[in-house]
Amino acid sequence: MKHDVAEMPVDDDIAPDEAAPDKAPASLIPPLGETAVLLDIDGTLLDFAPTPREVWVPPELAQTLRLLHERTGGALALVSGRSLNDIDLIFAPDLFPAIGGHGAEMRLHPDSEAVAAHAPPLDKELKRRLAAIAKLSPGILLEDKGYSLALHYRLAPHAEKAIYEAVSLIRADLPNAPIEVLPGKSVCEIKQAGFTKASGVLELMTHEPFKGRRPFFIGDDVTDDSVFAIMPDYDGLSFSVGRRAADVAGQFGAPSDVRAFLAQLLDR
Numbered sequence: 450m451k452h453d454v455a456e457m458p459v460d461d462d463i464a465p466d467e468a469a470p471d472k473a474p475a476s477l478i479p480p481l482g483e484t485a486v487l488l489d490i491d492g493t494l495l496d497f498a499p500t501p502r503e504v505w506v507p508p509e510l511a512q513t514l515r516l517l518h519e520r521t522g523g524a525l526a527l528v529s530g531r532s533l534n535d536i537d538l539i540f541a542p543d544l545f546p547a548i549g550g551h552g553a554e555m556r557l558h559p560d561s562e563a564v565a566a567h568a569p570p571l572d573k574e575l576k577r578r579l580a581a582i583a584k585l586s587p588g589i590l591l592e593d594k595g596y597s598l599a600l601h602y603r604l605a606p607h608a609e610k611a612i613y614e615a616v617s618l619i620r621a622d623l624p625n626a627p628i629e630v631l632p633g634k635s636v637c638e639i640k641q642a643g644f645t646k647a648s649g650v651l652e653l654m655t656h657e658p659f660k661g662r663r664p665f666f667i668g669d670d671v672t673d674d675s676v677f678a679i680m681p682d683y684d685g686l687s688f689s690v691g692r693r694a695a696d697v698a699g700q701f702g703a704p705s706d707v708r709a710f711l712a713q714l715l716d717r
């Protein structure tokens with residue numbers, strides 16, 4: 450069966466575009482007191498790991514994020530497909546402002562509760578049917594975020610086609626269900642419709658301390674494209690990682706380059 454273009458999985462081994470600069474000059478970024486720093490997590494700040502729980506936050510990165518958060522007056526946010534709960538476990542003991550679940554959740558200050566939970570949980574019966582897809586092969590991992598379910602196949606790459614076919618069949622049975630399929634890097638995620646990372650950022654930017662600042666966003670995945678597209682609305686900038694995306698001011702080769710760039714912003 451042919452995948453819908455919008456549902457095609459994403460290759461995370463795409464070679465960086467040789468014609469594009471492989472680094473973003475720190476001089477493009479306004480002084481930190483005027484900037485909002487918006488950062489995707491997996492594949493941008495952190496190297497990919499075989500499973501979602503195996504990622505590692507280098508201590509130098511944690512320190513860089515703490516200092517950037519402080520020097521921007523709190524205007525640093527993680528913008529992730531992960532749930533807020535998961536983000537907090539990964540970066541523990543640090544807490545940062547964050548948009549989680551591709552825009553389903555948002556927290557403006559490290560010590561505040563989530564101010565927006567835009568998504569109801571996925572229908573239980575639907576979730577059961579989707580979860581059964583994991584039985585197609587050993588190595589397929591389920592990640593349940595409540596408002597979405599992710600089927601990870603990094604450990605079972607041969608199962609990619611079968612997963613997308615099984616998801617398509619379930620969707621065909623439920624043409625009116627308010628859900629969408631989000632292809633990611635070695636993951637197929639089925640989420641409630643009606644929110645994206647961009648809708649999360651649009652809301653975030655209406656609140657202090659983000660309001661009125663010039664943001665920059667760094668991301669690697671197709672789910673980050675929606676945020677790249679809205680940065681010009683704020684006179685902001687976007688940078689991609691590992692690929693040349695539309696609307697970006699530059700690109701990084703790998704997460705290690707992003708980490709070095711962020712540290713460099715503190716030295717100016």
Ligand SMILES: O=P(O)(O)OC[C@H]1O[C@H](O[C@H]2O[C@H](CO)[C@@H](O)[C@H](O)[C@H]2O)[C@H](O)[C@@H](O)[C@@H]1O
Binds near residue numbers: 498529601635
């Ligand atoms: O928006 P992001 O912060 O980039 O999050 C995207 C997804 O990241 C996680 O999955 C990905 O990273 C895992 C760890 O490296 C990797 O094993 C997996 O193959 C990747 O798809 C996370 O588990 C998802 O919930 C996020 O949506």
